Amino acid sequence: MRHFSNYALEGANFRISSTKTNIVIGELQQQRRILIEYIRRHPEFMDALKPILAKKNPPEIVSRMISAADQIGVGPMAAVAGINAEFAVRVAIQKGAEETIVENGGDIYLQVKKPIVIGIYAKDSLLSGKVAFYIQPEETPVAICSSSSKMGHSKSFGNCNLATVLARDAALADAAATHVCNQIKSVNDIHPVLETIVDMDGILGGLVIKEDQIGLIGQLPELVKFDDPRFKDKITADKNSNFNTCH
Numbered sequence: 001m002r003h004f005s006n007y008a009l010e011g012a013n014f015r016i017s018s019t020k021t022n023i024v025i026g027e028l029q030q031q032r033r034i035l036i037e038y039i040r041r042h043p044e045f046m047d048a049l050k051p052i053l054a055k056k057n058p059p060e061i062v063s064r065m066i067s068a069a070d071q072i073g074v075g076p077m078a079a080v081a082g083i084n085a086e087f088a089v090r091v092a093i094q095k096g097a098e099e100t101i102v103e104n105g106g107d108i109y110l111q112v113k114k115p116i117v118i119g120i121y122a123k124d125s126l127l128s129g130k131v132a133f134y135i136q137p138e139e140t141p142v143a144i145c146s147s148s149s150k151m152g153h154s155k156s157f158g159n160c161n162l163a164t165v166l167a168r169d170a171a172l173a174d175a176a177a178t179h180v181c182n183q184i185k186s187v188n189d190i191h192p193v194l195e196t197i198v199d200m201d202g203i204l205g206g207l208v209i210k211e212d213q214i215g216l217i218g219q220l221p222e223l224v225k226f227d228d229p230r231f232k233d234k235i236t237a238d239k240n241s242n243f244n245t246c247h
Contacts, residue, residue: 002101002116012081018100020092027088028102034059035080048075061087068171071200072179082145082174085109089141106148107177109170111141118144119226122162122209131214132226139221142204143170147181160184161211165197166204166220176203184208190215 005021007014009028016024039046042055045062051070054063064083065076072078085102086109092100093111101110110116116135122128133144146164163181167173176197183193190208194217197203205218216223 004101012084013105014085015103016088016101018089018092018097018102020095020097020100023092023095023097024088024100024102027091028084031061031084031087035061038062045076048077050075052076064169064171065175068169068175071172071202072175072197074175074178074182078178079171079175081105081107082109082143082170082172086143086170093141106146107170107174108144109141110135110144112137117224117226118221119228120162120164120207120209123148125161125209126212127209127214128161129228130226132224133221134224135221141168143167143173145170145173145177147174147177149181149184159186159210160208162207162209164207166206166218167202168204169202172202176200176206180206180208184210187211187213191217194218 002017004015004017007016007025009032014028018024038059044052051073052066054066058066061083065079068079069076081104085104085107088102089100089109089111099112101108101112108118114137118133118135119129120131144164144166146162148162149160160181163177163184165173165176165180167176180193180197183189187210190210190213194206194208194215197206198218203218205220207220208215
């Protein structure tokens with residue numbers, strides 16, 4: 001059975017499963033320092049709602065966020081949670097962990113050696129906590145990033161219970177989830193909006209829950225029924241954040 005640890009870093013809440021938890025935490029702290037220093041020198045990066053140009057020789061985390069934002073058409077901070085999770089997982093694997101899972105308030109990056117179930121929470125939808133992704137090891141590493149108009153402190157221009165996007169690149173998945181969520185205003189938007197991302201280079205697939213309707217597109221893991229009485233106890237500490245959860 002996997003063991004998960006909770007970790008909070010200046011308002012961000014993480015769930016971590018790894019034999020290299022200290023390395024994961026160290027990388028999260030390091031990348032945050034790098035990003036904060038870049039924002040200090042370039043404050044426009046923090047508040048941009050549209051793609052922006054990279055400054056000369058930006059750090060890798062910044063260049064990855066800017067690239068994803070440019071491809072999707074959102075501000076670069078839309079990619080921050082996903083890319084932090086990816087960096088932390090990759091370092092832990094490089095340092096010898098057989099598998100590592102990092103969830104950052106609903107944005108997950110994982111590389112696993114045995115199957116994993118990722119439950120899907122969509123606030124007040126009847127589907128919330130009733131379905132899950134069943135992910136095989138060969139489907140990882142992968143990013144599973146989510147955005148919601150109903151949960152969390154992130155700015156949203158849509159009206160969507162949950163938008164989830166899968167990609168190998170966590171910055172891309174995170175930015176795309178934000179874009180999809182922003183575009184969903186009614187259940188009639190689900191499939192047209194999902195179709196706008198499925199052919200984008202690097203996107204594997206997406207899921208949208210709006211009220212009690214669900215839309216799926218692309219190459220997704222198996223979707224299974226889910227019934228875990230301890231589901232909400234396994235969520236990142238901020239119960240109002242937009243999240244999936246895994247075990």
